[in-house]
Amino acid sequence: MENNPTYLFVVAAALVDQNRNILVQQRPQGKPMAGLWEFPGGKVEDGESPEQALVRELQEELGVVIETGTLVPAAFASEPLDGKHLLLLLYTCHEWTGEVQNLEAHDMKWLPVSALEELEMPPADIPLVAQLRAIL
Template sequence: MRVVAGVLVDGNGRILIAQRPPGKHLAGLWEFPGGKLEPGEPAAAALERELDEELGITVDPQSFEALIRVPWHYGERKMLLEAMVVRAWSGQPKALDAAAIAWHEPWSIDPAVLAPADRPILAAVRLPGHYAITPAQATPDEAVAGLLEALARGERLLQLRLPAQSLETVRHVAARVLSEVRRCGAHLLLNRDIEGALSLGAGVGVHLGSGQLRDMVERPLPWTSVVGASCHDAEELALASRLGCDFATLSPVLPTASHPDAEPLGWPRFAGLTEAASLPVYALGGLVLGDMAEARMHAGQGIAGIRGFFQGS
């Protein structure tokens, strides 16, 4: 079953969600408005029709922006949910086919109130196109300076990864920049350190290693904290989705000096894995800032890396 959803964004950056009415599957949960495609119907045409029927608004399909495609299973029912961003329409949205509609800032929405297949859509709306990772060889002072400079430049999703340093030292580095992280509305992820993220609180999440994915049965942090995961194949992407991770990195896309023996995926393979994944995916490995457009063309949320994100990297 193919389903299309529209992410309406108003002039203040708020997005619209609709509550499923009584008597329907997942009644009471919230979702992005849309519905099933008719046989042979293009996704854009279906969304135009559904937004008219559900909200009473008129939209121009030519203005839609592709966001993410989410393969999902509800029990035995298999679906492909395609989400598009809608920024212009005529008419005032009304709850014609929903129990209620509401406008929210993206980060104010609790993902737990959404239908499960809609949570990756919210994550894709929230997450930026860049995911900056600190140089592994940086000293604590260099990491602090680099993180503050990256925040000042506009980076809003950062991973603190200092494998040569102790957990205590890394947590201290995070604490030194945390007030600025919060002031900017950014998110700092600690590499593999779940306890550290819990202790530091708001604004701090965790980036899980691929090995951790196999040892967990549930999401390690509350929905208010961001959880990422390192993935290298379809199995690991599926595990990250099952755990409710907000996003994954998929690597290596291109050859890297740090892992010269690892066979790169290449862009076609990256795209195939990402399109089959049920969460936003960042391209990682051998990339520079100029590869952003290429990543988006191949179904990526954006790019992750060190080069170009931190001075001297």
């Protein structure tokens, strides 16, 4: 058991479109876990709330504007990662302004929640799929 683990706080969004499909993106080459599929999001910076971080990350990665009030906490994962301890907070979001664009990922696609189970995903994202399936 770690005495004083260093925590890595990460936020992600399951953007849900009008057809109940969820956006996933493929990690680019040159990054850890390149080629794996994940929910868009990123690290929470010092001084940010999880919701503020997610709004910022989605603007940077997808070019969309999201109001913090439209983010609904959905699930979380807790897992060791590279000598740290990852806490991944997943939110659902059904409303945003602007057209979703692929600004940083290798690829992205909209899929029904059932199809997410077939994707190769980072270990922390895998249990989130089952949790999403239960609530959507």
